[in-house]
Amino acid sequence: MLRLVREQGARWLALLAIGECLVLAAAMVAAMHVRYAHNAAELALHSAYLYPRALLFGFVLVTAFAALGLYQPRLRDGWFGVFARVGIGFVLGGTASVILYYLVPQAYVGRGVLGIALVIGFPLVLALRAAFMRLVNVEALKRRVLVLGSGERAAMINSRMRRRVDRRGFSLVGFVRAAEEVSAVAAEQTFDDDESLVDRVSRLQVNEIVIALDDRRGQLPMGELLECKQRGVAVTDLITFFERELGKVKLSLIDPSWMVFSDGFDASPLRRFSKRAFDIVASALVLVLTWPLMLGAAIAIRLESGRAAPILYRQERVGENGRTFSLIKFRSMRTDAEKDGVARWAGKDDDRVTRTGRFIRKVRIDELPQLWNILRGDMSLIGPRPERPQFVAELAKKIRYYELRHCVKPGLAGWAQLNYPYGATVEDAAEKLKYDLFYVKNHDFLLDLLILIQTVEVVLFRRGAR
Numbered sequence: 001m002l003r004l005v006r007e008q009g010a011r012w013l014a015l016l017a018i019g020e021c022l023v024l025a026a027a028m029v030a031a032m033h034v035r036y037a038h039n040a041a042e043l044a045l046h047s048a049y050l051y052p053r054a055l056l057f058g059f060v061l062v063t064a065f066a067a068l069g070l071y072q073p074r075l076r077d078g079w080f081g082v083f084a085r086v087g088i089g090f091v092l093g094g095t096a097s098v099i100l101y102y103l104v105p106q107a108y109v110g111r112g113v114l115g116i117a118l119v120i121g122f123p124l125v126l127a128l129r130a131a132f133m134r135l136v137n138v139e140a141l142k143r144r145v146l147v148l149g150s151g152e153r154a155a156m157i158n159s160r161m162r163r164r165v166d167r168r169g170f171s172l173v174g175f176v177r178a179a180e181e182v183s184a185v186a187a188e189q190t191f192d193d194d195e196s197l198v199d200r201v202s203r204l205q206v207n208e209i210v211i212a213l214d215d216r217r218g219q220l221p222m223g224e225l226l227e228c229k230q231r232g233v234a235v236t237d238l239i240t241f242f243e244r245e246l247g248k249v250k251l252s253l254i255d256p257s258w259m260v261f262s263d264g265f266d267a268s269p270l271r272r273f274s275k276r277a278f279d280i281v282a283s284a285l286v287l288v289l290t291w292p293l294m295l296g297a298a299i300a301i302r303l304e305s306g307r308a309a310p311i312l313y314r315q316e317r318v319g320e321n322g323r324t325f326s327l328i329k330f331r332s333m334r335t336d337a338e339k340d341g342v343a344r345w346a347g348k349d350d351d352r353v354t355r356t357g358r359f360i361r362k363v364r365i366d367e368l369p370q371l372w373n374i375l376r377g378d379m380s381l382i383g384p385r386p387e388r389p390q391f392v393a394e395l396a397k398k399i400r401y402y403e404l405r406h407c408v409k410p411g412l413a414g415w416a417q418l419n420y421p422y423g424a425t426v427e428d429a430a431e432k433l434k435y436d437l438f439y440v441k442n443h444d445f446l447l448d449l450l451i452l453i454q455t456v457e458v459v460l461f462r463r464g465a466r
Contacts, residue, residue, distance in 0.1 A: 013071045016132050017062050020125055024058035027121035035113045053107050061093035067456035086125055094118050142171040146206040150175040151214035153238055155184040173204050178219050197224040201233055212238040248434035251400060264441035274445055279381045283374045290368055297330050297365045300356045309335055312369060317386035320409045324389060325378040328369040332357025364459050370412050382448040383411025384436040395429050405436045413455040415439035
């Protein structure tokens with residue numbers, strides 16, 4: 001039973017979301033009874049289809065929590081940060097519920113009931129989160145990982161995953177030193193090759209073996225690995241382990257053969273059709289919701305810069321398969337920002353940015369005209385951010401696999417934007433590429449939806465904008 005619980009570690013955040021949805025639904029039911037405690041007739045009248053309406057309330061708030069990043073596996077906020085996010089989530093969720101009640105009158109529960117449900121639900125959600133945080137940090141319930149190898153590659157697990165948040169899903173049992181390998185791991189963490197792998201895995205109750213040998217030639221105990229796998233123990237290579245736990249592809253470890261033989265890179269007609277349908281529907285919805293902001297931005301730009309200055313800015317960017325297209329944005333810089341014709345990255349406190357431009361960049365309103373690029377098919381709603389041809393030519397020479405990010409359409413929002421702040425150097429571009437390749441390799445409808453929801457967090461907390 002303990003092994004089963006450990007193997008479900010990757011699904012614990014989904015269980016937390018389900019638990020919070022049920023807690024909030026219970027808060028709605030309790031609120032209805034509190035509101036009409038002294039009027040049985042009114043209670044009976046307003047309780048029709050109460051449970052479906054309560055679950056809908058819970059779903060709306062959980063969606064708001066997701067939009068604020070509360071289900072990220074590597075959420076680094078302390079208790080105050082979590083408290084603030086949950087509080088903002090209740091404000092957003094409550095507002096969304098009111099809007100929903102106007103759109104779907106059958107879901108209406110009354111303002112008094114909604115207010116009481118929010119008051120009851122807030123401490124319950126915080127209590128559930130506190131219990132969850134304690135539970136996931138219990139070592140006995142984590143997936144137990146044994147690393148085969150103790151050289152330079154194996155040592156990267158300690159150097160690149162030092163923080164407790166990076167190891168939330170697993171417990172590192174130790175490293176098995178190969179006979180001909182020079183160890184780069186502390187002696188107290190290593191096991192000598194004096195016991196069969198099968199016996200050690202059984203004795204230590206290992207759930208997963210990570211292959212991290214510096215040189216695999218003649219070093220892999222294939223027979224024992226096969227027997228371990230037949231007993232239900234997962235066998236994973238180091239690159240895939242990093243990809244899964246950190247949400248990015250380690251460029252220093254991969255080679256073309258791993259890219260060719262690993263899973264992912266779904267470019268099937270069905271995936272392309274579903275992604276295009278998602279782009280059209282979601283972009284149209286965002287356009288309907290944000291047109292007042294776009295109108296306000298256009299008026300502000302015109303008032304600041306005068307009638308002669310353009311409101312929109314067009315710039316050549318590199319799209320799918322290396323094809324260029326004209327990207328549309330609200331103009332946020334002076335009209336003479338690149339009068340010498342040299343492309344430059346935006347810097348911190350860039351003096352080329354106008355007053356209006358500084359604000360619309362912070363809240364990402366300057367990007368909204370790209371919805372037209374999405375509807376035209378130049379871009380996708382979710383994908384790697386498109387770069388200028390001059391930058392692409394430079395970065396492709398300096399960073400391995402950089403052009404792989406162009407095998408999908410560029411996006412208005414992306415996985416890299418959620419996980420890494422704005423970058424203006426080659427080193428930043430290389431780091432963001434790790435996340436872009438993770439997206440290119442693993443994108444599907446659910447990942448696109450998750451990125452779209454969590455992009456709200458980027459806008460609200462102003463992460464990555466410059």
